Every structure is written in C-alpha cells, then in structure tokens.
Amino acid sequence: MKFDTARLIWIIGYLVLAPFIGGLLEGFDRKISARMQRRVGPPILQPFYDVQKLFNKQTIAVRKTQFSFLIAYMVLMIFTGAMFFGGVDLLMCFFVLSTAATFLIFAASVTNSPYSAIGAQREMIQMMTYEPAVLMTAVGFYLIRGTFDVDRIARAGSSAIVVLPGFFFAFVFILTIKMRKSPFDEAGSHHPHQELVKGITTEMGAKNLAVYTITEWYENVFLLGVVGLFIVNRNPLSYIGAIVVILLVYFLEILIDNASARVRWQTMLKMTWGVTLLTAGVNLMMLMLIYR
C-alpha cells in the first residue's frame, strides 16, 4: 500500500512520543498504585529518573550477546508499533510482536542464571497463553472489515467494539499478561515479591535494563493502540473516545494489579484460554452466522 503524509506523521509521532507516553503512564501507574495503598508514592517522572540512572551505571553482563538480543527486541518492538501506527497489516504486526518476544527470551536465557531461565520459560508459557486471544483479535477485525489493514479498519463507518465486544474483552484480559501485571506477572516479578528475584530481568543491569524498560514502554503504547483500534472510526471525535477508553482500560489494569496476588501458571493458562474461548469464541460464532 502507498503511504500518505498523515500515516507518516503517525509513525514519526509513535517513534518520538511512545517512550514519553509509556514512561508517563508508568509514572501514573506507580503514583495511583501508591495512592491505592495509602502511600504518597514516587514522583510522576520517576520512571525517567530510573532509566536515566541506569544509563549512568557500570554495565556488568555475564554474556555480552545479551545486549545484542535486547537491541533486537527493541528494534522489532519499535518496528511492530511503527507498522501498526503506519496502518499496515494487523496480522503482520502481531507476528513481528511474537518475534520480538522471542528475542527477549533469548536475552534472558543466554546467561544461564536459574532465575533468568525460569523467567524465560514462564515467558514462553505466557506467549502460549495470550497468543490465541491476540490472533483472534486479528481474525475478528478481518471478519467485520474484510481486511487486515489497520488503516482501513480505522476508517470504517462505525466502531468495531459494537460488533466485537467479546474480542475486546478477551484482548483486555490478556493485556494483564502482556503488561506484566498481577495476577499474571509470571515471568518477571514486581518489586514487592521476589521469590523469582527479578525473573526474566534478573541478569539485566544498567543499560541493558534501561533498553528493556524503554522497549516495554513502546510495547505498552502499541498494545493500548490496539485497544484504541476497537473504538476509532471515520469520525474524528471517536479518537477522543478511544483515548478515554484506553485510559479506563489502563486504570482497570492498575486496579487488578493492586487487588490480586499472582496465580500459578496453570491457573493463568486455564483462565485465559477459558475466557478467550467464551468471549472471543462465542463472538466469533455469532459473527460467522451474521456475516455469512
């Protein structure tokens, strides 16, 4: 497909703004979490301070290749987001997303640290858990719009969520896994609980951890973009609606994160597949009956 200037602006906007938006969202996340726990909490800009500090520290790496893997993870993740905001094939975005996640697993497993290895294994289980819902999302959009092109999906006459409520629910459900929130933060433990040390990030220090963190910000913005895709349509006002829904979803994730303890991976797998089947699956069947 050919690029128009509007799409180019979207791509550049994503490349430049995503780290800031992602970092700010994380800052609000930590502040809101703190308030939910009746604490004062760190400043909103704390995630940026953290990353700045990480770049100022000495890098100790057990394996030098870890950095290359992390860079590959970052580049592919940025590529995923750029493709999405550039309006190309949604299915392709999801494939590149999975490839990026694979490089993260490589980065974690090159070090031979047992904690890192457990984190990497759990990351693979997580991928297996959320992948059906992610693919279903792409299928849902295709069924109602007859295309995988994000550009054309976004320019439809009505919001996709009207006919895809089940898919939307399934996608928001797996967002908890993708954003590494409780109860599904299997691969990397949040700071208060440490039986995994830091799981997948155990062996990442200084600039390696900084690269990882920035990549997570890019990823979160992309994922929230997919949430927004359920809302946007031809009407420019729908973009405001999309932002409102994105913020609500993000707040919901923070609430779930603070209100739940981590579950075992078996429970995560059963719950997620069950929910995917019940919501997206039933929604899919209904669509197939209607759009026949």
Place this chain on the structure above:
Amino acid sequence: MGKVKRSPWLLHYDGSSCNGCDIEVLATLTPVYDAERLGVENTGDPMQADILLITGGINEQNAPVVKQLYDQMPRPKVVVAVGICACTGGIFKDCYNIRGGVDTTIPVDIYVPGCAARPQSIIDGIIKARDLFQKRSDEHDEYEKTHHGGAGEEKING
C-alpha cells in the same frame, strides 16, 4: 552528570540479625514511612541495586555471601549498615562465630545506629547514602571524561 540520586534502588541483606532491624527496614517501605516517595525501590537483584543495606553482623558463613553480593553490584554503589549489630557486631559481638560489623568484610559508607534502628534513622541513612551515590556517580563521569580509551568499565574503583 545525570541526577542519579533520585533513583536509589536498595538491596536488603539480612546477616546474622535478630530480625528486629529487618522488620524496621520493611516498615520504612510501608505506607506510614513510604520510602518509595524518594524513588527507592526494594529490589532483590544485586545487578540492579545501587545501595546495599545490611542488617545484622557478619559470621563465618555469611561473609562470602556478603562479599559476593557486593561484587555483583555495578558501580557506583554505596553500603549502609543498619543497626548496631551491622555497625560493630552489637550484642552478638562475642559469639564464637561472629566476625563483627559489616566493615570486617566489605567497606561500609554509612552507619545507622540503633537497636533496633528506627525507620526515621533508616530513612536518614538512605538519604545520606543517595547523596553519596550521586557524588560517586559524578566522580565516575569525571573519570570517564578524563580517562579516554573506552575501557573505563574495568578500571574504575569505588
């Protein structure tokens, strides 16, 4: 150069303490004292830590562990001894297996006295530690600037 002191991440190690000080360290992270407002994160990972916070004295068994944790932390780093046990060996000083305070094994920068050390003084210790952390980081940058050649990572001491 960079303002690193806004983000001091702690690694808390419990030596041969009576657990009194450990409870106070955890109390500094609870809603009442909330050390996270200073950017403190209680990390369990030495590779990501900036401040090593040790409670309790050093005995023959945990000495190598403490040494290893210290070595695994990337520079610049700061060590804080919390509680009188960690400062001098305290009440356990004369036990047959106790070496004494943390400074018998690794260099200690900040001593937080008390039995148990109160959360207020622990927070005070953390604030002193993060200022020192900033100072060391500045020295680190200065060193990088004056010593060209890129191999700075291996050469820097302290």
